């Protein structure tokens with residue numbers, strides 16, 4: 179790390195929980211952000227500012243006027259642009275060293291197969307159960323941890339999944355039947371800064387997974403209730419006959 183990088187990341191390096199080794203690990207990390215909307219915006223901004231070396235951005239959508247109430251990566255200038263292009267421009271303004279891979283596509287089993295195997299963490303910032311099923315399978319197969327977030331109205335939640343950790347369920351343990359529809363903020367509305375809260379918590383969990391500070395959150399669900407002003411953490415159960423993660427039991431899980 180050169181002098182300029184030491185200065186840039188000094189507030190991390192000063193922390194004994196991160197230190198130089200942790201910052202080097204952040205710089206060597208490849209994080210895949212799926213969804214560059216309300217949650218993906220703070221996630222990508224904080225990861226870029228934190229010095230993550232490589233970000234792959236996946237989102238098929240274009241920036242619309244109704245996005246600007248909460249999707250702080252994008253601006254009026256980016257209306258009509260693809261979200262990954264708009265996000266990449268903004269993130270490069272923040273950090274020119276950041277390596278960005280743009281994937282303006284839906285995340286599904288075919289497109290996820292194009293990802294390189296050297297992925298450190300995946301962040302789910304979509305509001306789509308089908309995408310989560312595909313992410314769950316991809317992450318189980320490659321033993322890549324992932325952090326899933328969701329928010330609607332006045333409440334949000336996040337979960338951390340660590341394939342290979344016996345205390346961590348997979349997404350299908352929690353939802354054995356794929357939900358037909360996901361709750362979507364286009365129907366329910368969502369409080370703008372709530373996305374900042376949940377997205378920042380997701381970015382925090384990504385950095386925890388990369389550097390190992392504090393208590394691992396795999397197998398926990400954190401729920402933020404804005405109406406009550408409280409954060410609750412609950413333990414998630416593992417299914418013993420899960421059709422997704424049991425399948426990999428034969429291969430050593």
Ligand SMILES: [Zn+2]
Pocket residue numbers: 347348349350351352417420421422423424
């Ligand atoms: Zn499972």
